[in-house]
Structure formats: structure tokens, C-alpha cells
Amino acid sequence: xxxxxxxxxxxxxxxxxxxxxxxxxxxxxxxxxxxxxxxxxxxxxxxxxxxxxxxxxxxxxxxxxxxxxxxxxxxxxxxxxxxxxxxxxxxxxxxxxxxxxxxxxxxxxxxxxxx
Numbered sequence: 707x708x709x710x711x712x713x714x715x716x717x718x719x720x721x722x723x724x725x726x727x728x729x730x731x732x733x734x735x736x737x738x739x740x741x742x743x744x745x746x747x748x749x750x751x752x753x754x755x756x757x758x759x760x761x762x763x764x765x766x767x768x769x770x771x772x773x774x775x776x777x778x779x780x781x782x783x784x785x786x787x788x789x790x791x792x793x794x795x796x797x798x799x800x801x802x803x804x805x806x807x808x809x810x811x812x813x814x815x816x817x818x819x820x821x
Contacts, residue, residue: 715812723805730802756780 756776763772 712816715816719805719809719812722808723802726802726805 759776760769760772763775
């Protein structure tokens, strides 16, 4: 009887873990699609803004120097964004927290079952 209960409990925990991971993956994929679209639109805006900046600076200095200045600004922005993304990625936890907690509770219960 206890063996059947433990098997049922483990099956339920496995199903909970699958559902939890599936739900989070669905939310993440939808958000990633939105980020992708926004990223492309932002890329186009920045591309044309950079071109406008180069052309604007080229009115007061040589075009090569204007291009170099705009490129240097983008290099600094890229370095800052990379560093911030790297820092935030360290906080990501891929394990299903709720399932881990209930598995600990189940393991404790299984070692001291009551009727």
C-alpha cells in the first residue's frame, strides 16, 4: 500500500514538473518572439540613426572620422549591454522550484509515513 502511494506520488510529481516546465517554456517562447520583433525594429531604427549621425558629423569633419566616432559610441554601448546581460544571466534558475520543494516534502513523508 505504501509502495503504491509512493509510486502514485512520484508519478504526480513528475507530471507536475512537466506541466510547470512546459508552462514556463511557452511563456518564454512568446516573450522571445516579441523580443525578436522589437529587436529587429530597434536595429533598423539604430541603423538609420547611425547613418544620420555619420552624415551629420561629416558636415563638420572628414567622413572617415565621423564614421569612426559613431562606431566607437556603438562599441561602448555594446560593451555595457554585454556586461549587464552577463550579470543578469547569472540570476537565471532553470530548475522548477515548486517541484523541488514538493519532492523534498514527499521524501520526508516517505521516510516517516503515517496512516
